[in-house]
Amino acid sequence: MSAWLIVLIVVVVIVGWVILAYNGLVRLRNRVQNAWAQIDVQLKRRHDLIPNLVETVKGYMKYEQETLEKVIKARAAAMSAQGVAATAQAENELTSTLKSLFALVENYPELKANQNMLALQEELTTTENRIAFARQHYNDSVMTYNTAIETFPRNVIAGMFGFTRQELFSAPEGEREAVKVQF
Secondary structure (H helix, E strand, O other): OHHHHHHHHHHHHHHHHHHHHHHHHHHHHHHHHHHHHHHHHHHHHHHHHHHHHHHHHHOOOOOOHHHHHHHHHHHHHHHHOOOHHHHHHHHHHHHHHHHHHHHHHOOOHHHHOOHHHHHHHHHHHHHHHHHHHHHHHHHHHHHHHHHHHHOOOHHHHHHHOOOOOOOOOOOOHHHHOOOOOOO
């Protein structure tokens, strides 16, 4: 009879551990999804600012339509990107076109002094900082989650219940260099 009791205790402990491990993995997966949603919110904010920026500079930069069109196309591509890798690539392209736009703004002194332009630049700078923080938080959450599903013994539970690795939000090689900002 005591052997049955020991077996029952061992089974209860194992089932309890499986439940705790599963719930922990769900909690970590939800943190990753929440972190991605935070990036998405900041990217939407950025996307919403761009049409105002384009409208502000359009009147001053009559001969720079190609640059404005590139910004508009890059924004559209970024808004329709799906998945971490595609979003990262599209957002990096958008950042590149915005850098080109701001470089051209330097050639228009009256535009540089425009209050709307200054306010939009400040908003975009703030938004870029928020995006960077959200990306860092997302990558930290992904690292914690990936570590949890890959380490023993939780990797057994992760495999049984279909938990899969999440992709980090990383910058392409060209974006890892320091950006030179001039005013």
